[in-house]
Amino acid sequence: MPSWITETALRADFGLAHGSEVHLPQGSRLTPSASQLLAERKIRIKYVSDDGRVFLPDSAEQGAAQKASVHPLTSANQHPGNQCSLCHSAVEHKTELLTLLDNEQLVPKTHPRIALRGKLDTLISQTVWVQTQFAPGFKKYPMLSHALADLRSFMGNLLRCEVTGDELTEISMAELDDDTIHRISHQPLKYLGHDHIVPELKHGANVSLLNVLRALSREAELEACRTFQSQTFGLTRPDLVQGLNRLSSALYVLMLMTLVVESTGSLPELRPAR
Known part of the structure; x- marks a missing residue:
């Protein structure tokens, strides 16, 4: 990766879902067009050192200036607390049953939100594996790989928002926004030239x-x-439920797009709803 990261490099090498984040090599710089692209899509930047530590950008966004690294998911740089979520007292000995719900509270691993995180963790791990399987055969169709990378970055943002309580931004995939994905998933024959499928x-x-x-x-x-x-x-979290609903729709649309491309060698032009 060069020290200067261009817009072309961002589009080629990163998932760029709106409201997500990118991890760049520590010490790298963004060209003006690359910086504008991330700003327009409200994508957060983190920097990663050679030994895997993650840093936030400095005030001028010219690399990572902080001396303390942060958690790659939550961006926290303080040691987490150990407060019991039931009695609100400090837990002297954390057993294997307990885990952190947030940066302060400990809950049993059977807590519903922890169960949900397990599902999200499985989904993300399988998505990364599928990306590795796509890599050799989709050189002819990079748009499909880029769309999957965008969905992977959306999944990471969804997990982050569940942990931190931040509001989840709407899904996007390549140049397709939430409304467009929703319309295509309901009328694929109209937009893709292929009707619904049962795989x-x-x-x-x-x-x-x-x-x-x-x-x-x-x-x-x-x-x-x-x-x-x-x-x-x-x-209580309609943003997360709707985000997951739209995610399944986006993956279904990507399935249909893949089928059409592999069958015909091209896709009809798709435009955002707005």
Whole structure:
């Protein structure tokens, strides 16, 4: 990776979902167009040193100036607390049953939010694996790989927002925004020239891999519904539930896009809804 990172390099090497984040080599610099791209998409920047430590940019966004590294997910740089979520007293000895709910509270690992994080962790791990499987065969169709990278960065942002309580930004995939993804998932024949599918062997390996991710995202969505459903059938975190719902739709759209590209060699032009 060069010391100067261009817009072209960002588009080629990183997931660029709106509201997500990128991890850049410590000491690297962004060209003006690269910096503008990240600003327009409200993408946070973190810097990673050769030994894997993560830093926030300095005030001028000219690299990592902090002496203390931060947590790669939460950006915290303080030792977490050990307060019991039930009695609010300090836990003298943290057993294997307990884990951190946030930067202060300890809860049992059976806590619903911890169960949801497990689903998200599985989804992210499988997505990275699918990305490695896409790498050799999709050199002809980099747009599909870039779209999957955007969804992977959205997943990371979703996990971060669950942990920190921040509001989740709407999903995006390549140049497709939330509304466009939603419309295509409901009317693929109109927008992609191919009707709905129930995956089967003839659709090939790449569609099958994406369908595994779609199914895992549905499992995570159901876990989120169980976790955040109120007694009046409302949701305490509607942003996360809707984000997971749209994620499964985006993966389904990407499955169809992959099928169309592999069948015809091209895609119809797709434009954002707004």
